[in-house]
Amino acid sequence: MTNRTIRRVIILGALTVMGLLSVQTYWVVRMWDLQEQDFDRRVRQALLETARDLARIGLFVLEDANLIQQVQSNYYVVNINNQFDEASLEFYLQKAFEKQSLREDFQYGIFDCSSNQMVSGRLVKYKKKAESDASTQLQAPLPAHHDSDFIYYFGVRFPNKEVNILANMWVVIAFTVLVFLAVLFFIYTIGVILRQKQLSELQRDFINNMTHEFKTPIATINISTDVFLQSPVIRNDARLSRYAGIIKEQIMRLNTQVEKVLQLAKIERDHVQLNLEEVDVADLVRGLQPSLEMKTEEKKGTLELKLHTDHACVRADRLHLTNILHNLVDNGVKYSKNAPHIEVELMPVNSHVVLAVRDHGIGIAPEHQKHVFKKFYRVPTGNVHNVKGFGLGLYYVQTICREHRWKLHLDSEPGRGTTISIHMPLANGHA
Numbered sequence: 001m002t003n004r005t006i007r008r009v010i011i012l013g014a015l016t017v018m019g020l021l022s023v024q025t026y027w028v029v030r031m032w033d034l035q036e037q038d039f040d041r042r043v044r045q046a047l048l049e050t051a052r053d054l055a056r057i058g059l060f061v062l063e064d065a066n067l068i069q070q071v072q073s074n075y076y077v078v079n080i081n082n083q084f085d086e087a088s089l090e091f092y093l094q095k096a097f098e099k100q101s102l103r104e105d106f107q108y109g110i111f112d113c114s115s116n117q118m119v120s121g122r123l124v125k126y127k128k129k130a131e132s133d134a135s136t137q138l139q140a141p142l143p144a145h146h147d148s149d150f151i152y153y154f155g156v157r158f159p160n161k162e163v164n165i166l167a168n169m170w171v172v173i174a175f176t177v178l179v180f181l182a183v184l185f186f187i188y189t190i191g192v193i194l195r196q197k198q199l200s201e202l203q204r205d206f207i208n209n210m211t212h213e214f215k216t217p218i219a220t221i222n223i224s225t226d227v228f229l230q231s232p233v234i235r236n237d238a239r240l241s242r243y244a245g246i247i248k249e250q251i252m253r254l255n256t257q258v259e260k261v262l263q264l265a266k267i268e269r270d271h272v273q274l275n276l277e278e279v280d281v282a283d284l285v286r287g288l289q290p291s292l293e294m295k296t297e298e299k300k301g302t303l304e305l306k307l308h309t310d311h312a313c314v315r316a317d318r319l320h321l322t323n324i325l326h327n328l329v330d331n332g333v334k335y336s337k338n339a340p341h342i343e344v345e346l347m348p349v350n351s352h353v354v355l356a357v358r359d360h361g362i363g364i365a366p367e368h369q370k371h372v373f374k375k376f377y378r379v380p381t382g383n384v385h386n387v388k389g390f391g392l393g394l395y396y397v398q399t400i401c402r403e404h405r406w407k408l409h410l411d412s413e414p415g416r417g418t419t420i421s422i423h424m425p426l427a428n429g430h431a
Contacts, residue, residue: 006197010190017183024179031172035165036073039102044068046096047078047156053092054084069145074161077145079153086110086120089154094124104164107157109142111150118142118155211261218255225251260392263323274317274403278427281312281321281355282346288322292329292344299333301340312346312353313427320400325357327393328420332359335418348426356421364412372410373398394420 047068055062060082068078093108109121121138142155158164166173228234228244235241289305296303325344332342336359343358364372368379375395401408401422412418 003197006193009193013186013190017186020179021183024176028169028172028176031169032165035168039161039165040070042100042102043076043156043158046093046100046102047076049096049099050089050092051078051080053096054080054088055082057088058082058084066147066149069147071143071145071155072157074159075142075155075157077150077153077155079150082152084110084152084154086122090122090124093156104158105160107138107142107159108154109138110154111144111152113151117144123159207261211258214254214258218251218258221247221251222255260396263396274320276315276317278313279316279318279321281314281316281353281424282307282310284318284321285325285344285346285355288325292325292342295326295329295333296340296342299336299340301333301336301342303329304341304343306343306345306347308345308347309353312348314353314424315427316404316424317400320404324397324400324422325355327397328357331393332357332361332418335359336361349423352423352425354421354423356419358417358419360417363414363416363418364410365414369410369412373408 051062051067063079063081066079068076070076089108089110093106097104097106103126105123105125107121107123109118111117112119118141121141123136123138125136142157145153145155225244225248229241229248233240234244285305285307289303293303329342329344333340341360343356345354345356345358347354347356364379371377372379373394375392377395397420398408404424406425407423409421409423410418411421
């Protein structure tokens with residue numbers, strides 16, 4: 001994953017998280033306000049009915065102004081402006097609250113003019129074990145109202161109002177918890193991604209440094225091998241000449257693998273810089289025929305060219321297109337059990353030209369076909385490793401085709417071989 005992709009993931013994820021938190025915060029606050037408004041409406045209605053009942057049995061008239069005032073969010077006072085008794089107050093309060101479906105524990109107190117404080121206060125509980133536990137004396141009186149015009153009044157406080165509102169909002173609270181868990185998971189995921197990115201960069205730097213260190217001894221061994229091969233003493237000794245040839249062959253093979261690693265590292269680090277030009281694919285294939293035949297002849301195989309057009313010009317990077325051909329032929333040779341027979345076919349199709357490399361080797365099972373273009377992926381063969389390589393060839397082919405915007409197609413069947421075809425648009429739409 002590139003740094004640009006990680007930045008995009010972090011930015012988009014952060015914006016999404018901020019949006020979710022904003023929306024969830026809005027709905028929590030909105031739901032809380034609605035619950036408080038509904039609670040306040042029902043409390044005021046219940047207190048109004050209680051005041052009317054007290055006025056009815058006391059044969060007095062209620063004042064319309066300042067009848068009910070909210071001193072605190074959970075504390076209300078009712079200005080009766082006449083005398084009433086405690087037993088009647090508690091009875092009518094419970095009756096009115098139950099009518100409004102307010103089964104909340106509440107405290108009430110009656111204002112005493114002589115002492116200028118709330119007295120006769122009690123706590124009424126709805127969650128009780130026995131009727132005798134229905135109400136208990138308050139340990140501390142309720143606060144008196146600051147308005148001196150209030151003479152005969154009572155106060156009601158709901159000590160568990162906030163807890164009960166939260167209980168009624170359990171669905172919203174549950175979703176809020178889920179959102180916060182999602183945010184924590186996102187933060188954890190970003191941490192894991194950054195950690196993996198750091199480890200990946202350390203691994204890549206190690207491989208790059210290691211392969212660069214290999215270049216010097218490889219070049220030295222290659223030059224020394226050339227000197228051996230040119231020596232008359234070595235040429236006249238068949239055994240020494242054969243060993244020198246083996247060293248030359250293996251050092252060239254090692255150099256090719258190192259070049260592949262360095263090339264792919266450069267692609268990942270700097271992105272692919274294509275040197276596009278008009279390339280005649282037919283001429284390119286014919287020019288590469290001798291070097292491609294050498295790969296098949298090493299395994300006593302054959303290379304067959306099937307060019308259905310004499311000229312096919314495309315916009316391409318000549319070096320990368322050459323490397324693609326070599327990689328595909330290399331794979332065909334490596335994955336052939338017997339003497340390899342490789343076919344390189346070029347055919348025009350409408351405004352495109354199709355370059356196909358076909359072998360008659362072991363093929364690829366369907367479950368592995370979608371993975372073969374991944375970096376370092378190799379088809380599992382158990383503990384048998386008779387085919388050498390790093391799993392970079394097809395990854396390189398796919399990377400270059402993607403940068404050229406060419407279509408890459410794989411057709412394979414176990415035991416019958418593999419065909420890899422590249423669909424390239426013709427320059428100016430014609431051959």
